[in-house]
Amino acid sequence: MIEAREVNFSYGKNHVLHDVSLTIEPGEVVALLGPNGVGKTTLVENLVGTLSPSSGRLEVFGETPSSGNSAFLTRIGLVQQHWADHPKWRVVEHLTWIAAAHRSAGRRVRDITETLEAVGVADKATAVLRTLSGGQRRRVDLAAALLAYPPLLILDEPTTGLDPAGKAQIHDLLDSVIDEGVTVFLTTHDLSEAEKLASRIFIMNNGRIIADGAPWQLREELVAPVQVTWRAEGKQHVHATNEVEAFVATLPLSEISHLTITRPTLEDAYLSIIGKDDDAA
Numbered sequence: 001m002i003e004a005r006e007v008n009f010s011y012g013k014n015h016v017l018h019d020v021s022l023t024i025e026p027g028e029v030v031a032l033l034g035p036n037g038v039g040k041t042t043l044v045e046n047l048v049g050t051l052s053p054s055s056g057r058l059e060v061f062g063e064t065p066s067s068g069n070s071a072f073l074t075r076i077g078l079v080q081q082h083w084a085d086h087p088k089w090r091v092v093e094h095l096t097w098i099a100a101a102h103r104s105a106g107r108r109v110r111d112i113t114e115t116l117e118a119v120g121v122a123d124k125a126t127a128v129l130r131t132l133s134g135g136q137r138r139r140v141d142l143a144a145a146l147l148a149y150p151p152l153l154i155l156d157e158p159t160t161g162l163d164p165a166g167k168a169q170i171h172d173l174l175d176s177v178i179d180e181g182v183t184v185f186l187t188t189h190d191l192s193e194a195e196k197l198a199s200r201i202f203i204m205n206n207g208r209i210i211a212d213g214a215p216w217q218l219r220e221e222l223v224a225p226v227q228v229t230w231r232a233e234g235k236q237h238v239h240a241t242n243e244v245e246a247f248v249a250t251l252p253l254s255e256i257s258h259l260t261i262t263r264p265t266l267e268d269a270y271l272s273i274i275g276k277d278d279d280a281a
C-alpha cells in the first residue's frame with residue numbers, strides 16, 4: 001500500500017527527511033511517533049503528494065503521490081494539520097462538496113448526517129467551519145476523511161485537542177473502520193492511542209526512522225528490567241529483574257504484602273529509544 005525507499009526531503013537548506021524507508025501492507029495499522037519537528041507531517045505531505053521527495057522512491061497504491069491525479073486522492077481519507085477549505089462554509093456544505101467530488105470520481109459515499117453522528121458533531125451540521133473549536137474541527141475532518149470508504153486513512157494527529165470522552169469515541173469509530181480492513185497510517189503524540197490502535201509502530205527522530213515494530217517488540221527493546229516491589233517488616237522493597245517468575249518464587253510470600261510487578265510501558269520504550277538516539281547523535 002505504501003512503499004518508501006531512501007526518501008529524502010529538504011525545505012531549502014533544511015534537510016528534514018533522511019533516507020526514510022518503510023513498507024506498509026494493506027490492512028496494517030501503523031502509528032508514526034516522534035518528538036516535535038522531526039519530520040512526521042513532512043512525511044505525511046510527501047505521502048499525499050503535496051510535497052515530493054528530493055530523492056528516493058515513494059509509492060502509494062503503486063503510484064507516485066506527487067504525480068497522482070484527483071482519483072489518487074479520492075482513495076485516501078486524510079486528516080491534516082492545516083486546511084485549504086473555505087472557512088465561511090457550513091459543516092454540511094463542506095461535506096456535501098467533498099461527497100460530490102467523490103461521487104463524480106465514481107466512489108460510494110456515506111450518509112453525511114450519519115457520519116457526523118458517528119464522529120459526535122451532528123449538532124454542528126449547520127455551524128460555520130471557522131466557528132468550530134479545535135476538537136470539533138478535528139471530528140469534522142475525520143468525518144470528511146471517512147466519507148468515501150477510503151482503503152487508506154492517513155491521519156496526522158487525528159485526536160489532538162479532543163477531550164478524553166471524544167478520544168474514546170473516535171478510537172471506537174476507528175476500531176470499527178479498522179475491522180472493515182482499511183489501512184491506517186497515523187501520527188500521534190499519544191502513546192496510549194498508538195498502543196490501542198496500531199499493530200505496528202514507527203519511531204522517527206531527526207528525520208530518520210529509528211525503530212519499527214509491534215508495540216510489544218518495542219517494549220522488549222527496552223533493556224530496563226521489570227520492577228518488583230513489596231512490603232515486609234514495615235519496609236518497602238524494590239528489586240529490578242528480567243526473571244520475574246524466578247525472582248518472585250524466592251520471596252517468602254506468607255511474610256510479605258503489597259506485591260507489585262511493573263512492566264516497562266510503551267512510553268518507557270519510546271523515551272529510551274529516543275534518548276539513546278540523541279546520545280548517539
Ligand SMILES: Nc1ncnc2c1ncn2[C@@H]1O[C@H](COP(=O)(O)OP(=O)(O)OP(=O)(O)O)[C@@H](O)[C@H]1O
Pocket residue numbers: 011014016034035036037038039040041042043
Ligand atoms: N513549510 C515549511 N517550510 C520550511 N520548513 C518547514 C516547513 N514545514 C515544516 N518545516 C520544518 O521541517 C521540520 C519538520 O517539521 P514537521 O512539521 O514535519 O515536524 P513534525 O514531526 O510533524 O512535528 P510536530 O510533532 O510538532 O507536528 C521542522 O524543523 C520544521 O520547522
